Amino acid sequence: MKNRRTFLKKLAAGTVAAGFLSFTKKASAGEVQLKGALIHHVFFWLKEPGNKAHRKQFEKALEDLIKVDTIKVSHIGVPAETEERGVVENSYTYSYMVMFDSLKDQNIYQKHPLHLKFIEENEHLWGKVVVYDSVDA
Amino acid sequence: MKNRRTFLKKLAAGTVAAGFLSFTKKASAGEVQLKGALIHHVFFWLKEPGNKAHRKQFEKALEDLIKVDTIKVSHIGVPAETEERGVVENSYTYSYMVMFDSLKDQNIYQKHPLHLKFIEENEHLWGKVVVYDSVDA
Numbered sequence: 001m002k003n004r005r006t007f008l009k010k011l012a013a014g015t016v017a018a019g020f021l022s023f024t025k026k027a028s029a030g031e032v033q034l035k036g037a038l039i040h041h042v043f044f045w046l047k048e049p050g051n052k053a054h055r056k057q058f059e060k061a062l063e064d065l066i067k068v069d070t071i072k073v074s075h076i077g078v079p080a081e082t083e084e085r086g087v088v089e090n091s092y093t094y095s096y097m098v099m100f101d102s103l104k105d106q107n108i109y110q111k112h113p114l115h116l117k118f119i120e121e122n123e124h125l126w127g128k129v130v131v132y133d134s135v136d137a
Numbered sequence: 138m139k140n141r142r143t144f145l146k147k148l149a150a151g152t153v154a155a156g157f158l159s160f161t162k163k164a165s166a167g168e169v170q171l172k173g174a175l176i177h178h179v180f181f182w183l184k185e186p187g188n189k190a191h192r193k194q195f196e197k198a199l200e201d202l203i204k205v206d207t208i209k210v211s212h213i214g215v216p217a218e219t220e221e222r223g224v225v226e227n228s229y230t231y232s233y234m235v236m237f238d239s240l241k242d243q244n245i246y247q248k249h250p251l252h253l254k255f256i257e258e259n260e261h262l263w264g265k266v267v268v269y270d271s272v273d274a
Contacts, residue, residue, distance in 0.1 A: 033210075081240065082240065089268065137214055137215045
């Protein structure tokens with residue numbers, strides 16, 4: 001665990017500008033609850049996760065992909081070094097999480113030239129992909 | 138798709154207070170890239186997803202769980218009504234996404250009384266659970 005930053009500290013301290021996001025501030029904890037987003041979380045298993053050229057290409061491709069303008073928040077990740085537990089799936093190579101304002105915006109993204117280009121140029125790199133789309137319960 | 142709100146509009150418009158979060162604002166798009174969080178995303182498959190009493194109990198239990206004070210951002214979700222595609226996993230019952238500042242904070246969470254209580258009181262409700270932990274690539 002290196003270069004870990006406490007980037008959410010101010011958010012948690014309750015200094016969120018009211019109305020800036022539709023966050024629900026819990027009085028009982030320094031915690032912010034997201035409301036109203038469509039969360040699109042994709043996990044990729046590269047065919048050759050140890051291949052540095054493949055990783056470099058794929059990371060660059062993800063950085064290009066998040067330029068689609070209906071994406072409002074994004075995170076490009078790798079498995080964390082959390083405790084080994086039976087329920088933890090840490091065999092994937094990349095995590096790609098983006099948030100949209102609506103199903104409509106997600107549909108625009110699916111057909112966007114940058115998204116189609118991403119698939120065309122990179123799908124040979126992965127052996128498996130799993131997508132989870134979630135909205136507020 | 139009902140009650141959809143465009144909660145991320147202002148964020149995307151570039152009105153993010155500089156330095157407030159370690160967001161990276163892309164000049165090329167109205168997009169904010171998260172950096173520095175540990176994203177803990179859990180998917181639950183309830184044994185009886187159509188059982189209203191079970192759902193009510195479980196949703197209440199998740200609302201209680203996010204009171205753990207090392208959680209900085211949370212989202213409680215259900216599958217979105219996105220397009221049916223082979224790669225989309227939409228058979229789960231609940232999505233539970235939380236963000237921590239660090240691996241240490243996630244470890245505190247794992248042993249927290251509220252987390253242990255959540256498991257003890259609710260594990261009989263789910264038949265399957267999958268956890269993904271991600272940090273910056």
